[in-house]
Amino acid sequence: MPSAAPAFELGLQIGKYDVQKALGKGATGTVYFAKDTFTGREVALKTIEPEVFRDPEFGAVYKQQFQNEASLAGKVRHPHIVTIHDAVAGEDSGYIAMELVTGGDLSQYAKPDKLLSIPDVLQIGFKCCGALDYAYREVGIVHRDIKPANIMVSKGTDIKIADFGAAFLRKSQAVQTTAMGSPFYMAPEQIEGKDPTFHSDMYSLGVVLYELLTGKRPFSANSLEELVQKILTEEPPPPSTLRLALPKEIDAVVMRAIKKDPVERYGTWAQFSVALSKVVALVLEPGAIPDSERYLAISKVEMLQLLSDAEFWELAAAGKWSRVPKGKIIIKEDEPGQSFYFVAKGEAAVSRGGKALNTIGESEFFGEMAYIRAAAEEPRAATVQALTDLIIAEFEPATLETMSLEAQLHLARALVRNVVDRLALANTRITGA
Ligand SMILES: Nc1ncnc2c1ncn2[C@@H]1O[C@H](COP(=O)(O)OP(=O)(O)OP(=O)(O)O)[C@@H](O)[C@H]1O
Numbered sequence: 001m002p003s004a005a006p007a008f009e010l011g012l013q014i015g016k017y018d019v020q021k022a023l024g025k026g027a028t029g030t031v032y033f034a035k036d037t038f039t040g041r042e043v044a045l046k047t048i049e050p051e052v053f054r055d056p057e058f059g060a061v062y063k064q065q066f067q068n069e070a071s072l073a074g075k076v077r078h079p080h081i082v083t084i085h086d087a088v089a090g091e092d093s094g095y096i097a098m099e100l101v102t103g104g105d106l107s108q109y110a111k112p113d114k115l116l117s118i119p120d121v122l123q124i125g126f127k128c129c130g131a132l133d134y135a136y137r138e139v140g141i142v143h144r145d146i147k148p149a150n151i152m153v154s155k156g157t158d159i160k161i162a163d164f165g166a167a168f169l170r171k172s173q174a175v176q177t178t179a180m181g182s183p184f185y186m187a188p189e190q191i192e193g194k195d196p197t198f199h200s201d202m203y204s205l206g207v208v209l210y211e212l213l214t215g216k217r218p219f220s221a222n223s224l225e226e227l228v229q230k231i232l233t234e235e236p237p238p239p240s241t242l243r244l245a246l247p248k249e250i251d252a253v254v255m256r257a258i259k260k261d262p263v264e265r266y267g268t269w270a271q272f273s274v275a276l277s278k279v280v281a282l283v284l285e286p287g288a289i290p291d292s293e294r295y296l297a298i299s300k301v302e303m304l305q306l307l308s309d310a311e312f313w314e315l316a317a318a319g320k321w322s323r324v325p326k327g328k329i330i331i332k333e334d335e336p337g338q339s340f341y342f343v344a345k346g347e348a349a350v351s352r353g354g355k356a357l358n359t360i361g362e363s364e365f366f367g368e369m370a371y372i373r374a375a376a377e378e379p380r381a382a383t384v385q386a387l388t389d390l391i392i393a394e395f396e397p398a399t400l401e402t403m404s405l406e407a408q409l410h411l412a413r414a415l416v417r418n419v420v421d422r423l424a425l426a427n428t429r430i431t432g433a
């Protein structure tokens with residue numbers, strides 16, 4: 001991204017924001033690193049070029065639309081979406097203050113010599129699906145401009161999608177002729193002028209994944225006409241022909257997302273994300289537990305269904321995840337401890353004094369629940385041993401304190417339910433014996 005900003009712009013005050021340096025330039029304006037002089041918060045400040053607002057065709061309607069879209073996008077709260085703090089439309093200009101993301105955008109990894117690992121690309125794809133699904137279902141918005149430059153990297157495979165609803169700024173004739181948005185990621189139906197849907201976002205994400213996996217876009221052309229023709233009619237080469245380490249199963253997932261006919265793509269974001277999480281298993285380094293597996297394990301727990309998507313991700317991140325081989329003892333009776341555990345996969349046996357009490361399976365919690373008792377370390381009441389190979393997450397009470405009180409309450413309830421059920425079960429077994 002070109003980031004050449006004239007020196008005089010620095011130190012400029014825009015609204016309550018102190019502009020410090022340019023981060024990059026797009027078709028509709030420039031994004032700056034800025035500081036909110038009131039709160040001291042560092043933000044990314046996107047200024048909208050005056051010509052966008054002066055467009056004779058749109059005028060006031062246009063400004064209203066900007067406010068509407070920005071306020072809708074402002075309602076979105078998700079760990080994988082850039083938060084909008086503030087949006088202002090002035091006389092002949094406007095700006096959007098948003099969450100600052102410091103790892104650059106994904107376009108840096110779309111180059112053949114800078115490619116990310118295959119599992120990392122699939123994890124990024126999985127997180128994008130979840131974010132787009134959330135925005136579509138909870139706020140009712142589609143993105144319309146998914147491309148590498150609009151997916152920011154915060155850390156590792158943790159991404160944040162930027163510019164929700166900003167694509168409408170390009171409807172303006174003036175802007176379109178001066179700097180038309182990149183058509184490489186546009187779905188065939190979008191090119192034909194139909195209203196974008198979640199399926200056109202899905203197509204665009206498919207193109208992004210294709211490019212991140214191979215370093216090449218599905219279609220290249222010498223002219224816009226040729227490109228459009230190819231997007232509408234041509235079948236691109238499967239990604240594995242460009243990166244030999246790619247299993248054919250991954251080809252199938254990406255190629256389905258970029259089908260010409262929207263109904264041939266995945267029916268929902270959830271289906272696309274599950275398909276991505278399944279093929280991760282084919283390329284994983286041994287022993288790794290990908291974020292997608294952590295998230296899916298937590299989000300399917302029945303007792304946690306009242307948690308938000310953001311809280312599922314918080315929990316997934318708060319746990320210390322590990323694989324436990326069959327036969328290993330996880331906690332020992334009478335030894336002190338205050339963490340509790342979650343079984344994502346496999347089965348474990350609970351015993352006391354050598355006597356079997358019961359078993360714990362997938363999606364269940366165990367441990368001393370010092371968290372709910374708010375007590376110091378206490379001796380473990382029972383021994384828990386892996387009956388099969390396990391995937392577990394360990395939760396220290398302290399790591400959960402950063403979660404919202406509401407989330408902590410839901411979690412505590414789920415744990416209490418679990419303890420009560422287990423006690424009831426143990427009691428019936430004892431009395432029934
Ligand atoms: N929230 C953010 N935090 C940090 N940098 C950002 C943020 N949003 C955008 N940027 C950077 O600013 C650059 C310009 O962004 P902008 O959205 O204006 O253009 P673009 O996405 O490249 O193209 P277009 O105008 O077609 O959307 C991006 O390349 C991105 O790296």
Ligand SMILES: [Mg+2]
Pocket residue numbers: 026149150162163
């Ligand atoms: Mg952008």
